[in-house]
Amino acid sequence: MSAHTTPAAASTAPLADARSLGLAHYAARGVLELVLAQHGTTFQQQIALRAAVTAESPRTPEELVAQIRGSLKADPADIRATLDELRAGKLLVEDGAHLLPSDAGRELLATLAAATAPVSARVWGGISPDDLAAAGRVLALVTERADAEFAALTA
Numbered sequence: 001m002s003a004h005t006t007p008a009a010a011s012t013a014p015l016a017d018a019r020s021l022g023l024a025h026y027a028a029r030g031v032l033e034l035v036l037a038q039h040g041t042t043f044q045q046q047i048a049l050r051a052a053v054t055a056e057s058p059r060t061p062e063e064l065v066a067q068i069r070g071s072l073k074a075d076p077a078d079i080r081a082t083l084d085e086l087r088a089g090k091l092l093v094e095d096g097a098h099l100l101p102s103d104a105g106r107e108l109l110a111t112l113a114a115a116t117a118p119v120s121a122r123v124w125g126g127i128s129p130d131d132l133a134a135a136g137r138v139l140a141l142v143t144e145r146a147d148a149e150f151a152a153l154t155a
Helices: 007-012 018-037 043-054 061-072 076-088 103-124 129-154
Strands: 092-095 098-101
Touching: 018 043, 018 103, 043 061, 043 076, 043 092, 043 098, 043 103, 061 076, 076 092, 098 103
Parallel strands: none
Antiparallel strands: 092 098
């Protein structure tokens, strides 16, 4: 129990389950997609661009596809189409066998981060560190288990 939670509030709080996780995800994603759309960017484009920008070393298109699929569980063909869109927009550029973020791609990602920061602050603000830590532990475990199920079902 956090310092901000009373025993009565703790006992009446809804238990986390797949539905509540899904509702939270889609509520937050819906807000994010509205902000991204204001900048002509889709959710998957933002995820792909972030993967390229934050990579420790240059990635081939297939390495990016695998990384993005690991995060989104999206169809590889759809991810390849997204990478093509980013290339067409000159946000990713080819460098031999690798795809690198262009200066424009880095600038767009920084713009998106600046645009989403105040929204994130309003959504996440005021949640106690203890509650965030507990939620983080639960979400990490759910992600680990769901990733294992996904791997088994797609093997």
